[in-house]
Amino acid sequence: MRNVGIIMRRELASYFATPLAYVFILIFLVLANAFTFYLGGFYERGQADLDAFFTFHPWLYLFLIPAISMKLWAEERKSGSIELLMTQPVELWDAVLGKFLAGWIFTALALALTFPLWIAVNYLGSPDNGAILAAYLGSLLLAGGFLAIGSCMSALTRNQVVAFILGVAGCFVFLLAGFPLVLDVFRSWAPQALVDAIASLSFLTHFESIVKGVIDVRDLLYFAMLIGFFLLATTIALNLRKDL
Amino acid sequence: MIKTEHLTKHYGSLSAVEDVSFQVGPGEVLGFLGPNAAGKTTTMRMLAGFVTPTSGRASICGHDVEAEPLAAKAALGYLPEGAPTYGEMTVRHILAFVADLRALKGARREQRLAHVIERLQLGGVLDQTIETLSKGFRRRVGLAQAIVHDPPVLILDEPTDGLDPNQKHEVRTLINDMARDKIIVISTHILEEVDAVCTRAIIISRGRIVADDTPAGLAARSRYHNAVSMQLEQPGQLAGARDAVAALPAVAQVEVSERDARLTALPRSGATILPALSELAARQGFKLKELHLESGRLDEVFRSITA
Numbered sequence: 158m159r160n161v162g163i164i165m166r167r168e169l170a171s172y173f174a175t176p177l178a179y180v181f182i183l184i185f186l187v188l189a190n191a192f193t194f195y196l197g198g199f200y201e202r203g204q205a206d207l208d209a210f211f212t213f214h215p216w217l218y219l220f221l222i223p224a225i226s227m228k229l230w231a232e233e234r235k236s237g238s239i240e241l242l243m244t245q246p247v248e249l250w251d252a253v254l255g256k257f258l259a260g261w262i263f264t265a266l267a268l269a270l271t272f273p274l275w276i277a278v279n280y281l282g283s284p285d286n287g288a289i290l291a292a293y294l295g296s297l298l299l300a301g302g303f304l305a306i307g308s309c310m311s312a313l314t315r316n317q318v319v320a321f322i323l324g325v326a327g328c329f330v331f332l333l334a335g336f337p338l339v340l341d342v343f344r345s346w347a348p349q350a351l352v353d354a355i356a357s358l359s360f361l362t363h364f365e366s367i368v369k370g371v372i373d374v375r376d377l378l379y380f381a382m383l384i385g386f387f388l389l390a391t392t393i394a395l396n397l398r399k400d401l
Numbered sequence: 402m403i404k405t406e407h408l409t410k411h412y413g414s415l416s417a418v419e420d421v422s423f424q425v426g427p428g429e430v431l432g433f434l435g436p437n438a439a440g441k442t443t444t445m446r447m448l449a450g451f452v453t454p455t456s457g458r459a460s461i462c463g464h465d466v467e468a469e470p471l472a473a474k475a476a477l478g479y480l481p482e483g484a485p486t487y488g489e490m491t492v493r494h495i496l497a498f499v500a501d502l503r504a505l506k507g508a509r510r511e512q513r514l515a516h517v518i519e520r521l522q523l524g525g526v527l528d529q530t531i532e533t534l535s536k537g538f539r540r541r542v543g544l545a546q547a548i549v550h551d552p553p554v555l556i557l558d559e560p561t562d563g564l565d566p567n568q569k570h571e572v573r574t575l576i577n578d579m580a581r582d583k584i585i586v587i588s589t590h591i592l593e594e595v596d597a598v599c600t601r602a603i604i605i606s607r608g609r610i611v612a613d614d615t616p617a618g619l620a621a622r623s624r625y626h627n628a629v630s631m632q633l634e635q636p637g638q639l640a641g642a643r644d645a646v647a648a649l650p651a652v653a654q655v656e657v658s659e660r661d662a663r664l665t666a667l668p669r670s671g672a673t674i675l676p677a678l679s680e681l682a683a684r685q686g687f688k689l690k691e692l693h694l695e696s697g698r699l700d701e702v703f704r705s706i707t708a
Contacts, residue, residue: 167494
């Protein structure tokens, strides 16, 4: 576990050594606020809550999270630094987890920087702060799920653009797994049980139930298992071919 | 001890390394030679646990690279080909990162870091990022990270590539200093390096070992082994000298270079021709700039067995 921390700190520091961290945080904050006020109708709703803010997170993450995750492994492959990392006495799993956690902490930081909205809504009225906290947790879990999918896609290629596109596509499928757009593909041939299983994998369904302020163990378990699954898949993809 | 048994790597139908077996013991500096794409890097990557062999095994200090990867890697210092690192990191941070992964702690960590920084002369660039450094400095950072934990086994893929002659000399001195108590494998295509640092050389071609010998042993395979080279002061004497030398019974062949008035006599197998030649030169009155006995030409051996 010691190595997880060492690798995580190095990765996190590398975000801030390049413009990536600053550009990402800036764009994230601008878009999150723009969506809240213009598309979400924050003022027009006349309610002291942050629903207008959280509703757009899945769509915001759909494009922004793969932009972080694409570099996780594809960049290491491209620059060759993966050979330096993989020849240190480090378990592959520790490296996968460390790099993932760095990305997750970074998105948590970006998310935390939206706190002025929370202050504003408390100034304007008296919102249910417990529900807001739950929604923040849901948003963070969603980001973690997207990151894990992106990490796996990034491990498959040495090309960051390919990693980005695969990441967006993978996240999109999971985001809309409960909707006709995805389900119709399966409905024509797959048994109903499989269709239901796929529908239950939908990010949006689980995210929305947490955002409503209901923290269900099943939703937490869903995100934990999804993240675990894709990090395992990342490890397998790397192990299969380190010298891509 | 490094040990490989029938190490083989195929990429699809392409065979990169085929049935490579060797052992290297303490005090040995093994030079891995071969043309580009001969399989040197793939072999070293399998030793370092970065590439999984298709078949065969490798072990470092008794630890099987596949079965006990962490123990094998802990005993190993490895410089990958091209010395890749994280471009956006500073030299100081890279070395600290590797020292942490190598579980160096406290005073020993400080002492080892100070040692490699001094030894590879990185003091002046500690706070520069890797991407701003020259190729030579990057190579030295790669070497520094490979030796920071003072490993018993070193595998260095082209350690002097991109260095200027002074830096090459420094790195060779470093390797020679470490050679006494370590097992070192270096790959190179610079043949002078074999003479400068290696106690043994393996030549690999199309994935197979084609020669495994000491540098002197390899040189002895050269047709120039025990040949005598003489340079004349007066180019006009060259033609006459050639005929006279060729007439000697122990001389098999004479090669002439008009450009520097040089004549090289190759002996019949096992024959010694230096005394006869020097006597001939004295008798015929050839004015000599230079006369010397060749031990063999590695580049010629290299070409003849890898072509």
